[in-house]
Amino acid sequence: MVETPAGRLAGRRHDGVDHFLGVPYAAAPIGAFRLRSPRPTPNWTGILQADRIGPAAPQHLAGSQTWLNDPIINMDEDCLTLNVWAPVDARNAPVLVWFHGGATRNGHGGAAACDGFGLACEHGIVVVTVNYRLGPLGGLAHPDLVDPDTGFCANWGLQDKIAGLRWVQETIAAFGGDPHKVTIAGQSSGAANVVLIAQNPCNRGLFRTVIAQSPPLFQPPMFVGLHDAGEYTEAVATSLGTTVAGLRDLAGTDLVRREAALLRDADFARRFPRPRTAPTLDGALVHAWPHEGVLADVPLLIGFTRDEAKFWYDLALPDGVKLSALSPPGPGEPFEAALVRLIALHYPFDPAPSPAAILAGYRAAMPEAGSDAIWLAIYSDLVFRAPVWRYAARHARRGSPVFFYDFAWPLAVTGGTPHAACVPFVFGTHRHPHFAAKVGADDATDALSQAMMAAWAAFVRDGAPATHDWPDFNPELPAGSSQAMALGRDGMLFGPLHGAARLAWWPAIGIIDGVD
Numbered sequence: 001m002v003e004t005p006a007g008r009l010a011g012r013r014h015d016g017v018d019h020f021l022g023v024p025y026a027a028a029p030i031g032a033f034r035l036r037s038p039r040p041t042p043n044w045t046g047i048l049q050a051d052r053i054g055p056a057a058p059q060h061l062a063g064s065q066t067w068l069n070d071p072i073i074n075m076d077e078d079c080l081t082l083n084v085w086a087p088v089d090a091r092n093a094p095v096l097v098w099f100h101g102g103a104t105r106n107g108h109g110g111a112a113a114c115d116g117f118g119l120a121c122e123h124g125i126v127v128v129t130v131n132y133r134l135g136p137l138g139g140l141a142h143p144d145l146v147d148p149d150t151g152f153c154a155n156w157g158l159q160d161k162i163a164g165l166r167w168v169q170e171t172i173a174a175f176g177g178d179p180h181k182v183t184i185a186g187q188s189s190g191a192a193n194v195v196l197i198a199q200n201p202c203n204r205g206l207f208r209t210v211i212a213q214s215p216p217l218f219q220p221p222m223f224v225g226l227h228d229a230g231e232y233t234e235a236v237a238t239s240l241g242t243t244v245a246g247l248r249d250l251a252g253t254d255l256v257r258r259e260a261a262l263l264r265d266a267d268f269a270r271r272f273p274r275p276r277t278a279p280t281l282d283g284a285l286v287h288a289w290p291h292e293g294v295l296a297d298v299p300l301l302i303g304f305t306r307d308e309a310k311f312w313y314d315l316a317l318p319d320g321v322k323l324s325a326l327s328p329p330g331p332g333e334p335f336e337a338a339l340v341r342l343i344a345l346h347y348p349f350d351p352a353p354s355p356a357a358i359l360a361g362y363r364a365a366m367p368e369a370g371s372d373a374i375w376l377a378i379y380s381d382l383v384f385r386a387p388v389w390r391y392a393a394r395h396a397r398r399g400s401p402v403f404f405y406d407f408a409w410p411l412a413v414t415g416g417t418p419h420a421a422c423v424p425f426v427f428g429t430h431r432h433p434h435f436a437a438k439v440g441a442d443d444a445t446d447a448l449s450q451a452m453m454a455a456w457a458a459f460v461r462d463g464a465p466a467t468h469d470w471p472d473f474n475p476e477l478p479a480g481s482s483q484a485m486a487l488g489r490d491g492m493l494f495g496p497l498h499g500a501a502r503l504a505w506w507p508a509i510g511i512i513d514g515v516d
Contacts, residue, residue: 053110054081077252090176101188118428139277303405
């Protein structure tokens with residue numbers, strides 16, 4: 001039993017850990033609060049039972065997103081809850097706050113992958129996982145949606161995350177956590193949101209350290225400004241037969257379903273090949289894109305998986321069922337044309353490198369590789385590995401501690417290390433039935449997960465992964481000589497970054513200029 005500012009909560013105790021699940025941290029974002037800033041949780045009388053995971057935000061879970069996310073039993077627009085795992089004897093314990101990934105359109109804080117029991121039980125930290133609004137409910141943006149109380153007209157899901165962090169500041173002491181020792185962490189879009197939170201000076205008092213696992217540090221059109229986001233919102237409203245303001249009158253589950261149907265419509269998809277519901281550069285909550293913003297002066301643990309692109313192009317279940325929606329372009333002219341488009345979409349600097357030179361470099365570095373393998377290497381490097389390396393170098397050059405990793409655990413049957421494969425290792429959930437056959441369930445799997453849990457917990461506790469010999473990232477080394485902690489079959493080994501020489505082929509990504 002704990003006393004919170006909003007009322008009393010009853011959780012459950014198991015194996016030395018108190019579980020408080022489905023705890024409301026903001027008012028239900030429904031009715032008049034739909035597509036508006038989160039409001040404080042109304043007080044309640046009596047005792048609120050907090051013994052089961054709250055509903056996930058409405059979403060359509062399919063394809064690659066099902067690799068990490070186990071089937072969702074309960075979805076509801078009333079989804080602004082979080083989960084707390086706290087050691088029974090916790091007193092001023094450090095706190096890990098986790099924001100799940102899923103392209104800001106999938107996932108939830110109650111997924112099996114991010115169950116906080118193991119970290120709380122074995123390492124004495126308090127773990128908080130947060131649900132937040134997704135898809136159109138979390139990302140539609142337009143001046144006509146301005147919230148009269150806050151002045152915001154965008155980034156509802158990002159606002160939810162910040163509201164969750166404010167709840168932690170006000171309430172976590174009741175669970176044995178220390179509000180002055182908070183680490184904000186996430187994977188994929190959750191990591192990108194963590195970066196955006198940590199780049200806004202208004203949020204500086206909400207955290208002490210940052211963990212960003214495979215953050216997509218995109219540029220437009222993957223992330224968009226308010227004008228482009230507004231254009232998309234207007235198109236959705238018109239297609240659904242209402243006004244922008246009228247979107248608030250649609251039931252949330254209906255809005256999510258109908259927006260997803262629009263994206264499958266050929267005419268709509270030609271105009272909007274991807275939904276514009278990711279974080280928006282609104283000039284209020286988001287002042288700079290992730291790849292060019294300035295992170296708070298705090299320790300940073302950051303890295304990527306060895307084969308990020310496999311998630312989108314070559315992800316399959318152990319029984320051979322393919323999950324990826326995309327296929328690599330064919331060799332020759334299709335490959336070259338796709339590479340031109342990929343560079344235009346993801347390379348944020350001028351001048352862009354020559355596609356022909358990039359292709360020639362990868363072919364020379366991977367002489368035995370076929371066209372598909374080369375495409376996956378280029379995609380992984382351009383979209384994740386090189387930008388993440390540059391971000392780490394920029395942060396370290398400003399004098400802040402950075403700890404860099406390369407997660408390289410091969411999948412048990414299908415091989416490679418795709419985007420998101422790191423999550424169950426960090427939480428010690430790799431033996432859950434949803435993951436065991438995918439990642440393997442042997443002594444080596446257990447050993448790596450235990451080592452990573454200890455390192456992550458040490459970072460949360462001390463601002464450095466004190467376990468193992470893990471030096472600070474050295475920004476003076478050029479991209480081609482960079483080093484990282486490799487996390488793989490051989491355990492945790494610090495040394496030259498795999499494929500580091502390829503990162504130098506993306507020139508401006510390796511430049512740390514005076515502006516940085």
